[in-house]
Amino acid sequence: MPSSTLYDMLLYGSAVSAVLVALIMVQFWRRERHGAYLFWAAAFAVGALRYLLPALAPPGEALAAPLSEYAAGVRALLLLCGAWMFLRGLRWAAALRWLALAGLGLWLVAEEAGQALRVLPVLGALGYLALGWAFMRQRPTHRWHGHYFFAGSCVLLSFHMLAVPLLADSPWQLWGYGATQALHYLTAVALLLIWARREQRLAAQALDAGERALAHVRYSRRRETELRELTDALLGQISDGVVICSPEGLLTGFNRAAERIFGYQAQQVLGEPVTLLAPAALHETQRRSLLRLNARVGAGQVGSRPWEFTARHRDGRLFPVEITVSDMHLDASRQYVAIVRDISERRRHEEKLAHLADHDGLTGLPNRRCFERRLRERLAGQQSGLLAFLDLDDFKLLNDSLGHKAGDAALVAIARRLVRLTGDHTLAARYSGDEFVLFAPGMTAPQAQAWVDQLLLAVREPVAFNGIEFILSGSVGLAWYPGHGADVEELVRSADLAMYEAKRAGKNKHCFYRPEMLAQLNRTAEIATLLKRLEPARELWLAFQPRMHLDGRVLAGAEVLLRWRTPDGEEIPPQEFIPVAEETGQILRLGYWVMEQACQTLSRWPAQATPLVLSINLSARQLFDELLVERIEKLRQRYGLSPAQLEFEITESSAMRDMDDAVRVLGRLRALGYGLSLDDFGTGFSSLSHLRSLPVDTVKIDRSFIRDIEHDTHDRVLVASIIELASNLGLRVLAEGVETTGQLQLLESLGCDDVQGYLVARPLAAERFETEVLGSWPHWQAAR
Numbered sequence: 001m002p003s004s005t006l007y008d009m010l011l012y013g014s015a016v017s018a019v020l021v022a023l024i025m026v027q028f029w030r031r032e033r034h035g036a037y038l039f040w041a042a043a044f045a046v047g048a049l050r051y052l053l054p055a056l057a058p059p060g061e062a063l064a065a066p067l068s069e070y071a072a073g074v075r076a077l078l079l080l081c082g083a084w085m086f087l088r089g090l091r092w093a094a095a096l097r098w099l100a101l102a103g104l105g106l107w108l109v110a111e112e113a114g115q116a117l118r119v120l121p122v123l124g125a126l127g128y129l130a131l132g133w134a135f136m137r138q139r140p141t142h143r144w145h146g147h148y149f150f151a152g153s154c155v156l157l158s159f160h161m162l163a164v165p166l167l168a169d170s171p172w173q174l175w176g177y178g179a180t181q182a183l184h185y186l187t188a189v190a191l192l193l194i195w196a197r198r199e200q201r202l203a204a205q206a207l208d209a210g211e212r213a214l215a216h217v218r219y220s221r222r223r224e225t226e227l228r229e230l231t232d233a234l235l236g237q238i239s240d241g242v243v244i245c246s247p248e249g250l251l252t253g254f255n256r257a258a259e260r261i262f263g264y265q266a267q268q269v270l271g272e273p274v275t276l277l278a279p280a281a282l283h284e285t286q287r288r289s290l291l292r293l294n295a296r297v298g299a300g301q302v303g304s305r306p307w308e309f310t311a312r313h314r315d316g317r318l319f320p321v322e323i324t325v326s327d328m329h330l331d332a333s334r335q336y337v338a339i340v341r342d343i344s345e346r347r348r349h350e351e352k353l354a355h356l357a358d359h360d361g362l363t364g365l366p367n368r369r370c371f372e373r374r375l376r377e378r379l380a381g382q383q384s385g386l387l388a389f390l391d392l393d394d395f396k397l398l399n400d401s402l403g404h405k406a407g408d409a410a411l412v413a414i415a416r417r418l419v420r421l422t423g424d425h426t427l428a429a430r431y432s433g434d435e436f437v438l439f440a441p442g443m444t445a446p447q448a449q450a451w452v453d454q455l456l457l458a459v460r461e462p463v464a465f466n467g468i469e470f471i472l473s474g475s476v477g478l479a480w481y482p483g484h485g486a487d488v489e490e491l492v493r494s495a496d497l498a499m500y501e502a503k504r505a506g507k508n509k510h511c512f513y514r515p516e517m518l519a520q521l522n523r524t525a526e527i528a529t530l531l532k533r534l535e536p537a538r539e540l541w542l543a544f545q546p547r548m549h550l551d552g553r554v555l556a557g558a559e560v561l562l563r564w565r566t567p568d569g570e571e572i573p574p575q576e577f578i579p580v581a582e583e584t585g586q587i588l589r590l591g592y593w594v595m596e597q598a599c600q601t602l603s604r605w606p607a608q609a610t611p612l613v614l615s616i617n618l619s620a621r622q623l624f625d626e627l628l629v630e631r632i633e634k635l636r637q638r639y640g641l642s643p644a645q646l647e648f649e650i651t652e653s654s655a656m657r658d659m660d661d662a663v664r665v666l667g668r669l670r671a672l673g674y675g676l677s678l679d680d681f682g683t684g685f686s687s688l689s690h691l692r693s694l695p696v697d698t699v700k701i702d703r704s705f706i707r708d709i710e711h712d713t714h715d716r717v718l719v720a721s722i723i724e725l726a727s728n729l730g731l732r733v734l735a736e737g738v739e740t741t742g743q744l745q746l747l748e749s750l751g752c753d754d755v756q757g758y759l760v761a762r763p764l765a766a767e768r769f770e771t772e773v774l775g776s777w778p779h780w781q782a783a784r
Contacts, residue, residue, distance in 0.1 A: 018048035024191045036083070036134070043078035083130030129154065135194075150191060241340035245274045252335060261321070261342050263314030279312045308343070319344050360430040362408055363415035371429030375439055376488050378427070379481065385441035386448050387485075388455065389477040389495035393507040395434040398472070402465065407434075409465045410472055417458040437492065439481075452476055452510045460508075473508035475499050484513045497521060527577050530566060531586045536593045540564055542601065543763035546773055547615070547734065547756045550748045555777045557613030557647070559756065560598045561763050562590065578619075587619040596635055599646070601766045603639035605774060612774070613675060615647040620654030624661060629668050647675030647698070655694060663693055670695045677734070681722065691729065699726045703737025703757070710742045720750050727751060 022044035029037035135150050241261045244253025251274055254266040262269075262277055269276060311321045324339040358370035366374065378385075392414070399407040411434065418428045418436060427439040440451060459474040477499030485491030494513040497520075502511035534540070544558040564572045581587040598614050605612065622628055636643065648669060655662035666676055677698035678691070691699070701722055709715045719735070726733045735747050738757035747755060761773065 015048040018044045021187050021191065022048065028191075039078050039081050043075045046075040046078060080130050083134045150187065150194060154187070241342075243274070243277070243338045243340055245336050245338070247334060247336070249274050251276070253337070258340060261340060262311065277311055279310060279318050311340070320347050360415075363412055363430050365415050365418070365436075366427070366429040368429065368431050371427060371431065371437060371439075372488050372492075374427055375491075378439070378441065379488065379491075383441045383481075385439055385481050386443040386451075387479045387481060387491050387495045388438045388440070388452065389431070389479075389492065389499045390436040390438070390455070390459070390474050391476075391499050391503070392434040392459070393473045393475055393503070395472070398470065402468065402470070406465045406468075406470075410463045410470075413461075413463045414459060414472070417461065418455075421454060421458050437495070448478065452478065456508065456510065475502040475507050476510040477502055477513065478510060479513040494518070523576070524580055527572065527580045528584050530572075531577065531581055531584060534564075534586070536590070539566060540590070540593065541765065542594065542597055543765060544601075544614075544769040544773075545756060545763040546761045546769075547613075547754050548760045549754055550744075550752060554610065555608075555612070555773065556754050557615060558769065558773075559615040559649075560594060560617070562594050563763075582619060582621065585621065588621050588625065591617075591619050591622045592631060595632070599635045599639045599641060602641060602645060605770055608774070611642070611645050613645055613647050615649055615675075615677060617649045617679070618654075620651075620657055623650055623654055623665060624658060628665060629672070632669070632674070633672070643673030644675065647677055649677045649679040649700070650694075650696075651679050652681065652694075659693065663695065666695050670697075691725070691731075696731065698732045698734055698754075700734045700736055701752075706735050706737045706743055706747075706757075709746060710740070716746070719747070719752075723751050 022041040025037050025041035025044065028034075029041065135154075241258030242253065242255040243251065243258050245251050251269050251272050254264070254269050259265055264276075306322050306324050308320060308322050310318050312318055320343050322341045322343050325336060327334060327336050358366060360367045375387075392410075395407065395410075398410060411430070414436065415428075415430065418438065422428045422438055422440070425441060427437075429437050431437045438455075440448075443451065455476060456474060460471055462469045462471050477495040477497065479485055479491050479494035479498060481491050484494040494517075497517040498511045498513040501514075501517055502509045505511060541563050543561040543563050545561060546558050547556045548554070549556045562574055562578075564574075564577055566572065578587070581590055595616055598616055602612070602614050618628075625631075632646075632648075636646065650662070650666070655666075670676055675698070676694075676696040677700055678694060678696045679700045680702045681691075681699045699722065701719060705715050705719050705722075707715075709719055723733050732753040733751075734754040734756060735743075735752050736756050738744055738747065738755040738759045740759060743757075744755060744759060764773065
């Protein structure tokens with residue numbers, strides 16, 4: 001056993017070296033504020049206490065040795081807990097809970113037999129290894145060996161902890177304490193080296209940051225100079241005027257654009273009050289706006305919102321500008337900078353756009369929106385007057401024949417005449433397409449007649465275009481305010497209805513609105529609604545009107561007529577619903593239903609000695625249906641009919657929509673053997689060229705020519721001419737509307753081929769036609 005003096009000195013030396021390491025760990029904690037360093041400092045402090053217990057214990061005291069071993073266990077737990085906290089980022093509460101649980105477990109183990117104390121050196125060795133590993137994890141990326149020295153000392157301390165029990169009560173125990181003291185000093189030296197290296201790095205970083213900051217200051221000053229020079233150059237080059245003034249309202253800056261905008265040179269205005277650029281007499285609204293702006297400038301409440309103002313040029317003229325004011329510090333003083341933009345051109349452009357928005361681009365007249373707005377203003381002032389709605393007659397034919405440029409020239413000419421006719425107090429506008437509207441205030445009934453006559457005469461004046469003169473006509477609808485409409489919409493609608501009535505009356509006429517016109521419009525709308533809900537099988541039925549050959553008075557065939565009875569039992573005549581069906585497009589559905597029912601009925605009737613021919617009307621929409629011929633062929637084949645048993649009637653007006661296409665379709669039907677007839681000949685657009693071009697077999701003379709043929713010489717001459725013309729062209733002639741024996745005899749004397757009318761028979765339902773006409777035609781004729 002070594003001498004007690006040397007033993008105590010080694011123990012005290014080990015305690016002092018452990019305390020030194022603990023103090024260095026405390027310094028690390030003060031620098032980095034990481035709780036792991038406090039655990040490690042506590043571990044080394046407990047280690048110092050372990051070395052002091054044997055030295056301070058009275059001789060013969062048996063308790064010092066166990067306490068020393070338990071202190072070693074606490075030190076091991078503190079080292080492990082600190083490493084766990086450092087590597088896993090645990091908070092204080094979690095670390096303390098972990099330490100308490102570990103200590104409790106160690107105490108429970110200590111209650112067992114002395115075997116528990118053998119575990120403590122292993123825990124101590126693991127603690128030192130964990131401490132070394134933690135410091136290795138935070139080593140810097142650059143090459144540095146201080147952390148390796150510290151980790152090496154921790155490894156040696158771990159081996160020493162495992163060797164301490166083996167050296168107990170041996171001559172080598174003093175050497176063990178000496179090794180402990182040396183290892184602690186090595187650990188302290190390694191920590192001091194790490195500390196010094198960190199301080200050196202921080203100082204180098206601070207020095208580098210200072211140098212960078214100094215370089216940044218130098219760069220900033222250079223850039224400030226460059227930016228000031230660049231700003232001066234930009235202010236001289238930008239297109240917007242820049243006016244700078246002091247808080248006292250004196251001009252301190254004036255760029256080249258401002259010189260161009262205001263007409264002053266910079267040296268002429270610098271130091272002058274800013275009011276030099278404003279008009280001497282301000283409008284009240286602008287004066288209040290300027291006062292508010294001055295107040296905001298004085299209070300430092302300027303912003304970037306643009307503000308429009310009227311400025312004064314050097315030559316005295318006023319012009320609009322847009323100003324944006326902001327404040328800034330220039331040369332250590334507050335200045336106000338105004339960006340000024342001359343918006344004269346923009347104002348002119350806006351006025352032009354506003355004019356285009358309210359006026360027609362072709363004629364220059366007010367457009368529909370502008371007219372209705374102005375008329376609404378006049379009506380609000382209780383101003384009575386007359387509204388005229390003018391629509392040019394057959395304007396589409398002009399565009400189709402001479403081209404749209406001719407049409408545009410006609411519209412411009414009509415517009416000029418309307419302006420000349422209306423004067424200053426009458427509103428005139430182009431409503432749409434070839435429609436014009438005029439409102440004459442204070443017009444009386446006697447004045448209205450003369451005024452509308454002048455209007456129609458003005459429209460009929462010749463129009464010249466590319467050396468060609470042509471004449472237009474117009475239909476005019478007239479409506480009084482407030483009698484025919486209490487507001488703009490109602491008044492225009494009334495005049496529009498009157499205009500359509502004038503067109504139906506023959507065009508180139510005028511017509512005043514009547515209440516029954518609105519009733520007719522409502523009736524048309526009602527029929528259109530009923531047509532959409534129509535169920536053909538329940539509401540429609542066919543009537544057949546016989547046609548008779550004058551030669552021998554034999555039955556030639558029948559015309560198929562459509563009849564409509566609504567579910568309410570109302571009979572709607574064809575002249576009411578057929579035009580509405582044409583306009584709404586329902587005529588296609590009705591036409592093909594009629595065609596199928598006629599073919600089905602004809603297939604059921606008994607065969608005749610002379611095949612019976614059914615004549616079916618084709619609407620304009622059907623005539624130009626691409627699938628017309630294919631549908632007719634399918635129906636004929638389905639019901640086993642021959643083409644000679646079917647004849648299709650067209651009107652000249654329907655063929656006029658596209659004569660070339662109509663000739664092509666009719667030519668296909670004619671080639672297949674179907675009969676073709678031209679209905680209502682003598683009305684509408686009848687011409688010899690159309691009669692020659694259309695591939696028809698029969699010409700039907702309209703009933704309007706037959707009605708007075710016995711008494712009217714002109715009608716008789718016209719009918720005779722049509723019959724002779726058709727005969728020369730190899731066409732048959734059928735006269736419609738024959739109601740008297742005198743008409744029948746006269747037509748027979750003129751050479752007419754067939755007749756149809758009430759004298760022969762009224763239209764009959766299919767059952768009656770089969771029994772009364774087909775079954776006993778001779779007796780039927782005898783009874784007539």
